[in-house]
Amino acid sequence: MRRLLTSLCCLGLSTFALEVEAQEPGAPRTEIEEVPARPSTPSGTNALDEYLARSMELRFEPGMFSQFEVYQNGAPIGLGFFGGGYEEIFHGSPDALDSMSTYQLLRAVGFPLWLAGTVALTVQLAILLVDVFEDTDILVNPSGPKPAFYGLLIGGAVTGIAGGTMMQAAPSYLNDAVLYYNRDLLRELRGQRAELPHPAALRLTLNF
Numbered sequence: 001m002r003r004l005l006t007s008l009c010c011l012g013l014s015t016f017a018l019e020v021e022a023q024e025p026g027a028p029r030t031e032i033e034e035v036p037a038r039p040s041t042p043s044g045t046n047a048l049d050e051y052l053a054r055s056m057e058l059r060f061e062p063g064m065f066s067q068f069e070v071y072q073n074g075a076p077i078g079l080g081f082f083g084g085g086y087e088e089i090f091h092g093s094p095d096a097l098d099s100m101s102t103y104q105l106l107r108a109v110g111f112p113l114w115l116a117g118t119v120a121l122t123v124q125l126a127i128l129l130v131d132v133f134e135d136t137d138i139l140v141n142p143s144g145p146k147p148a149f150y151g152l153l154i155g156g157a158v159t160g161i162a163g164g165t166m167m168q169a170a171p172s173y174l175n176d177a178v179l180y181y182n183r184d185l186l187r188e189l190r191g192q193r194a195e196l197p198h199p200a201a202l203r204l205t206l207n208f
Helices: 001-023 044-054 092-134 147-191
Strands: 057-062 067-072
Touching: 044 147, 057 147, 067 147, 092 147
Parallel strands: none
Antiparallel strands: 057 067
């Protein structure tokens, strides 16, 4: 019995000595897997300078044909009246390209409609003046206005208002394109992927 107790005590002391030795400096330790570091990004100053150089801003240019102009790095980009060449300028931002396609559509369709309506109403006014001063009955006879009078009036008014409404709605899409481009540029500089494009709803608003 004494030998059994002596053996158990020796076994316990040996186990305790091994545990103490494992905790000493220089003893092998369990390795911890390191988390890979994130890819390095440009320094704050360089990223800010690049953003300021590549970002865009929208300015209103007053004049005879007042319109909004897009500037980049202090210089106008030169999109033109209908936004031609926007695919290359806004490349890399799907949402900006989507907004610019709507902007170009509104300008390309709205301006001819507005011009046609304005011309129709101007021609009607000119013919009415001729009827009054030359005593003719092109649009109006003694019994009242002819059908052509109502056709020019209603057709010109509806066409002109529709075109003008589309022209007024177009700048909001140009503004959206600039905002989307700057947003995706910032994400690019921060190492984030730009969002996928989403279908744009046709928004027509009257601005007075």
